[in-house]
């Protein structure tokens with residue numbers, strides 16, 4: 050009783066739903082922002098948003114796997130199938146989530162007032178109620194998405210009109226439904242806060258009129274968040290009621306059970322026993338919940354037992370809505386009973402909201418977490434295999450690069466040798482190229498300049514075309530730009546320049562240098578150019594060494610020794626080859642001092658004869674021959690030939 054009084058005071062202090070007095074009636078504020086049901090509403094929205102993200106994530110994963118499907122080393126067909134299966138799983142969860150609601154089921158004996166309690170909670174007379182066995186089947190009241198009221202029988206899509214409770218009752222009778230069948234009653238959400246917040250209320254036939262309790266439980270109780278046992282306060286808990294909840298507690302772990310001792314308005318007629326009766330009922334109910342069913346502690350059970358008058362609560366709310374009521378007279382203490390009814394609603398809302406979030410959404414969140422983790426794991430595996438593949442590719446790439454570098458180096462060396470050999474061979478036959486040039490030769494200065502330039506062009510073009518022919522690939526490598534570019538006198542062909550290794554390019558550029566040629570021709574083979582014309586420096590070295598040897602034997606007159614004759618012959622030959630008579634004379638003077646007069650006389654005679662011969666044979670043809678030989682010698686591109694081939698080249702010439 051003390052708890053009852055405290056609860057009532059608390060309600061009146063405003064801890065419960067907002068209630069306002071209006072001309073002696075109560076008005077329930079329909080704004081349910083502070084309702085405990087909002088815990089479920091907000092949680093549902095949040096988890097729905099999370100599943101939208103999971104859905105996007107899984108779909109992205111599928112799209113990605115389709116993109117890499119061609120590469121079986123990254124994702125196999127089985128991987129793809131596995132991840133695709135998650136799309137339908139997520140879709141299924143979202144569908145269930147959409148239908149997820151808080152479900153409360155009302156049970157009790159016939160005529161205890163189950164339908165009246167539901168109507169009072171819905172603030173309207175929706176379900177049929179009356180004396181005797183009224184409810185013939187299970188009736189599930191839920192919010193209508195279209196804001197229209199209608200009903201549907203089980204397995205049918207046909208919308209049956211429900212304009213009033215009498216019509217509904219009449220319709221139910223007409224259809225002759227089985228007690229175990231279900232009728233859905235859709236009622237506009239905006240007319241009821243409970244329906245708006247996704248609460249579904251299930252009415253049932255009396256537990257005392259059926260032997261099919263197990264079937265009931267299996268069909269309608271397993272997903273219920275809260276059970277309400279509507280008992281009759283005028284009697285005590287019956288075995289049929291207890292039996293039913295014993296069955297429920299064997300099938301459902303820790304069911305949330307509220308006990309409403311209805312028809313408490315009857316106590317108003319016997320106020321002297323009211324407290325005793327209340328206490329007796331309360332104790333039995335606490336004992337039933339905590340000791341028999343073991344679904345809660347005695348203290349928790351006290352918070353689950355209420356003494357109400359559903360009929361008065363419904364009347365009050367019908368008046369509030371200015372709906373016609375048949376029995377406007379309310380018994381004494383109706384306000385206190387009404388407050389207790391409201392208190393029940395508050396406790397019920399808290400319980401059903403928390404229970405539904407825990408049982409329904411916890412399960413969803415577990416499944417969502419698993420799906421996300423499994424998809425992520427599949428992607429991680431793909432990532433790992435892709436990284437591994439990338440690493441292998443990188444290694445292969447590095448190996449190929451090294452191979453290419455090696456091949457390129459070898460090819461460069463081969464090309465370098467080939468170019469070097471070809472150049473060497475072509476330079477060796479340069480004199481033949483010079484000889485091929487047969488334009489008339491004239492010794493006038495201007496004609497000589499012209500002849501020289503033309504001969505140079507002839508040599509260049511001949512050499513160029515032969516190199517192109519023999520080194521087509523090298524020529525090709527030089528590119529069309531280089532091939533089309535104008536070649537200047539002092540530069541080698543562009544193609545050659547591009548292909549020839551760098552160390553060979555510099556000497557080739559020096560190819561046309563011929564500074565001594567003009568002096569030589571002007572002086573008609575005079576002394577100044579002897580060393581250059583004479584060829585290899587070795588010859589000069591020999592002369593010097595001979596001179597030194599001569600100094601050692603100075604004053605030794607008489608017939609020429611074999612060695613002296615040899616020397617004279619070589620000297621004469623040199624002179625003949627060089628055409629340098631003045632140089633010979635100078636050398637003669639030098640020899641006079643070193644080898645004696647006989648050698649000098651003989652040498653002088655030889656040179657005299659040679660001079661005469663030279664004078665006589667110094668025709669234009671001879672001059673042309675000499676010119677060409679000098680041209681060839683001066684343009685000897687020994688520097689262009691690699692050092693290792695110079696000896697060979699010299700010998701070849």
Ligand SMILES: Nc1nc2c(ncn2[C@@H]2O[C@H](COP(=O)(O)OP(=O)(O)OP(=O)(O)O)[C@@H](O)[C@H]2O)c(=O)[nH]1
Pocket residue numbers: 157158159160161162163164165166177178179180181182183184185253254255311312313314315357358359360361
């Ligand atoms: N005095 C009084 N009468 C009530 C109360 N609640 C319900 N009744 C009446 O009891 C009768 C049966 O009420 P119902 O709501 O139909 O009871 P029920 O448990 O749904 O009955 P079934 O549907 O047949 O199982 C009706 O005539 C109601 O008006 C109450 O708190 N006080």
